[in-house]
Amino acid sequence: MPNNAATQAARLSVAPMMDWTDRHCRFFHRLMSRHALLYTEMVTAPAVVHGDKERLLGFDAREQPVALQLGGSDPAQLAQAARIAEDFGYAEINLNCGCPSDRVQSGSFGAILMENPALVAECVAAMIAAVRVPVTVKCRIGVDDQDPAVVLPDFLAQVSAAGVDRFSVHARKAWLQGLSPKENRDIPPLNYDLVMEMKGLFPHLHISVNGGIATLDDAVGFLDRGLDGVMIGRAAYHTPADILLEADARIFDDPLGRTAEEVVHLMLPYIADHLAKGGRLGQVTRHMLGLFQGRPGARGWRRHLSENAHVDGAGPDVVLTALEHVTRLAA
Numbered sequence: 001m002p003n004n005a006a007t008q009a010a011r012l013s014v015a016p017m018m019d020w021t022d023r024h025c026r027f028f029h030r031l032m033s034r035h036a037l038l039y040t041e042m043v044t045a046p047a048v049v050h051g052d053k054e055r056l057l058g059f060d061a062r063e064q065p066v067a068l069q070l071g072g073s074d075p076a077q078l079a080q081a082a083r084i085a086e087d088f089g090y091a092e093i094n095l096n097c098g099c100p101s102d103r104v105q106s107g108s109f110g111a112i113l114m115e116n117p118a119l120v121a122e123c124v125a126a127m128i129a130a131v132r133v134p135v136t137v138k139c140r141i142g143v144d145d146q147d148p149a150v151v152l153p154d155f156l157a158q159v160s161a162a163g164v165d166r167f168s169v170h171a172r173k174a175w176l177q178g179l180s181p182k183e184n185r186d187i188p189p190l191n192y193d194l195v196m197e198m199k200g201l202f203p204h205l206h207i208s209v210n211g212g213i214a215t216l217d218d219a220v221g222f223l224d225r226g227l228d229g230v231m232i233g234r235a236a237y238h239t240p241a242d243i244l245l246e247a248d249a250r251i252f253d254d255p256l257g258r259t260a261e262e263v264v265h266l267m268l269p270y271i272a273d274h275l276a277k278g279g280r281l282g283q284v285t286r287h288m289l290g291l292f293q294g295r296p297g298a299r300g301w302r303r304h305l306s307e308n309a310h311v312d313g314a315g316p317d318v319v320l321t322a323l324e325h326v327t328r329l330a331a
């Protein structure tokens with residue numbers, strides 16, 4: 001297993017989430033953990049090849065280590081997209097084999113690729129030949145009426161034989177018909193034991209578990225039980241301080257010693273830069289609403305930002321006033 005920066009960081013990662021883990025979100029998350037691996041939203045390979053590359057791929061070097069997640073199933077096009085992404089500086093390229101949305105299915109990629117490990121193997125082989133950074137895969141345990149106990153080991157065997165040695169496994173099936181993407185993140189039952197078994201079967205692979213992990217305690221529990229990494233999505237987004245602020249201390253043995261209030265202050269120059277480039281405050285602060293979740297003043301913080309960050313001309317003062325809802329009650 002190569003010991004590169006992204007692989008070390010993969011002990012804890014924030015999952016790729018469309019519309020959520022954009023560059024502003026990642027910058028914010030990075031202020032809470034220097035070490036966790038941060039994933040982009042999924043970007044399709046054709047978009048990378050033909051679209052506005054700076055808009056789709058541009059990011060701030062201070063977000064590193066960042067992994068780009070690609071969607072696609074054409075080996076040559078994925079290889080081309082991976083090469084472009086490597087030139088942008090991404091620390092890892094990840095292939096999406098877990099997303100069940102209709103839009104993705106009609107493009108024949110995402111979770112439907114669980115039915116075609118030979119094609120996934122071809123795709124990753126082409127990507128690996130094109131880049132030096134790690135190529136990784138995020139997958140499900142199966143789709144529809146597949147038997148995960150059969151399908152998952154076969155998938156891992158075929159795809160790892162093509163050169164991938166790091167996987168994130170969302171520990172539930174996806175139902176390609178009848179469930180919405182949102183339902184597909186909640187309704188199919190979680191099967192963590194199967195993911196643990198995969199670590200036993202493939203001890204040389206780096207395996208991260210994903211799905212329904214709500215606390216840092218749970219994440220540490222999985223690592224203690226022998227998994228290599230834990231990937232957290234919704235909890236990291238909705239309660240970022242609970243998941244990320246202690247992550248460097250508890251998972252990477254390198255305490256950060258920073259408070260949520262300090263994170264807000266550290267966001268201010270970033271926000272000022274974004275506004276100076278013509279951006280809007282709400283594009284950044286929408287990711288910060290959950291920062292004080294569970295603390296006195298959290299509701300005032302959230303409400304003040306929600307009501308004011310989208311107003312024309314809104315600037316850093318809106319953030320500082322929102323913060324007073326928390327600091328006043330803490331005093």
Ligand SMILES: Cc1cc2nc3c(=O)[nH]c(=O)nc-3n(C[C@H](O)[C@H](O)[C@H](O)COP(=O)(O)O)c2cc1C
Nearest residue numbers: 015016017018041042096170211212213232233234
């Ligand atoms: C809003 C949203 C968008 C998502 N977009 C993606 C995506 O682009 N690519 C992907 O592989 N998974 C995507 N997912 C799934 C997450 O990466 C993750 O697998 C899932 O939410 C389960 O983990 P969790 O229970 O920790 O949230 C998305 C999830 C959410 C909530």
